[in-house]
Amino acid sequence: MRQLFPVTDMTALASDREWSLDALADAYAYPEGDGPWLRANMVSSLDGAGQHEGRSQPLSSETDMRIFGTLRGIADVVVVGAETVRLEGYRPARAREAFAARRAAAGQGPAPVIAVVSASLSLDFSLPLFTEPLVPTLVLTGAAAPAERVAAARAAGAEVLFAGDGAGVDPARAVAVLAERGLRRQLTEGGPRLLGQFVAAGVLDELCLTVSPTMTAGGAQRIAGGPSVAVPTRFRPASVLEQDGFLFTRYRRI
Numbered sequence: 001m002r003q004l005f006p007v008t009d010m011t012a013l014a015s016d017r018e019w020s021l022d023a024l025a026d027a028y029a030y031p032e033g034d035g036p037w038l039r040a041n042m043v044s045s046l047d048g049a050g051q052h053e054g055r056s057q058p059l060s061s062e063t064d065m066r067i068f069g070t071l072r073g074i075a076d077v078v079v080v081g082a083e084t085v086r087l088e089g090y091r092p093a094r095a096r097e098a099f100a101a102r103r104a105a106a107g108q109g110p111a112p113v114i115a116v117v118s119a120s121l122s123l124d125f126s127l128p129l130f131t132e133p134l135v136p137t138l139v140l141t142g143a144a145a146p147a148e149r150v151a152a153a154r155a156a157g158a159e160v161l162f163a164g165d166g167a168g169v170d171p172a173r174a175v176a177v178l179a180e181r182g183l184r185r186q187l188t189e190g191g192p193r194l195l196g197q198f199v200a201a202g203v204l205d206e207l208c209l210t211v212s213p214t215m216t217a218g219g220a221q222r223i224a225g226g227p228s229v230a231v232p233t234r235f236r237p238a239s240v241l242e243q244d245g246f247l248f249t250r251y252r253r254i
C-alpha cells in the first residue's frame, strides 16, 4: 500500500509496501484529549453509491476490510444504525490478538462495544450481537421507545441507553451519553441515514472514506442521507493511502 498524502518525501510515495496492522493502527490513532471524537468509516463507489443491492461488501476490498478491522480495533465503541444491523447481519466485535496490547495500554476492554441506534427497537434480540458479545451491546434509543421492546432488549443482555426525549435519538446527545460512560473513541459505521444526522448535528469529527474504483449506476443511497445542512460542512484531507486502485482517504472537520 502506498501513502499518497501527506507526501513526506518522494521515496515514500513510490514505495509500495505491506502495512502491518500495527502500522495501520498508528496511522489511524485517535487524537489525544478528554472529549469525544466521532469518526465515520464508509465506502463509496466512484459514482457515489454507498451500497450495492443492499450491502456495502460489493464495493469493498481485502485492504478495505483490514482498515475496517483496524478502526474497530482501536475504537471504544462502534455506533451503527438499526437498518445496517438488520441488513448486514451484524455480529459482536471480536477480541483480536493484534490489538490486545494496544487496547490494554489505552485502558480499553478487549473489544469495542457495539451501540445500535434504534427508535422502534425492532431488532432480533436472539442474535449473537445481543446474546453473546464480549461486552454487552448497547441500544441507544429515545425516552418514548416501546416499553416491551426495551424490556426485550434488556432480557437478552443488552443495555438500553436513552439519548432523546421522544422516540428518536438526538445525535449530539448520543455522542455525549457514550462519552459520559468513558467511550470517547467513537466510530460510526453508518448507515447513511444515521451518518447524515451526525453531520447535520455538527458532531462528526472525521470521515474515513474508501473510494472504491467501481461505478454502479442506479439509485443507491449516498453515504450520508436525510435533510441537507444549511451550509456545506468543510473537511480537510488528513491522509490518503492507495492499494489496488482503492483510495483510503481520511478527512477531518475544519
Ligand SMILES: NC(=O)c1ccc[n+]([C@@H]2O[C@H](COP(=O)([O-])OP(=O)(O)OC[C@H]3O[C@@H](n4cnc5c(N)ncnc54)[C@H](OP(=O)(O)O)[C@@H]3O)[C@@H](O)[C@H]2O)c1
Residues within 6 Å of the ligand: 041, 042, 043, 044, 049, 050, 051, 053, 054, 055, 056, 080, 081, 082, 083, 084, 085, 087, 088, 117, 118, 119, 120, 121, 122, 141, 142, 167, 168, 169, 170, 171, 189, 190, 191, 192, 193, 194, 195, 197, 221, 223, 225
Ligand atoms: N457505504 C458504507 O460504508 C455503508 C455503511 C453502512 C451501511 N451501508 C448500507 O446502508 C444501508 C442501510 O443504511 P440506512 O441509511 O438505510 O439505515 P441506518 O442508518 O443503518 O439505520 C436507520 C435506522 O436506524 C435507526 N435510527 C436512525 N437514526 C435514528 C435516530 N435519530 N433515533 C433513533 N433511531 C434512529 C432507525 O431504526 P428503527 O427503524 O429500528 O427505529 C432507522 O430506521 C444498507 O444497505 C447498508 O449496506 C453502507
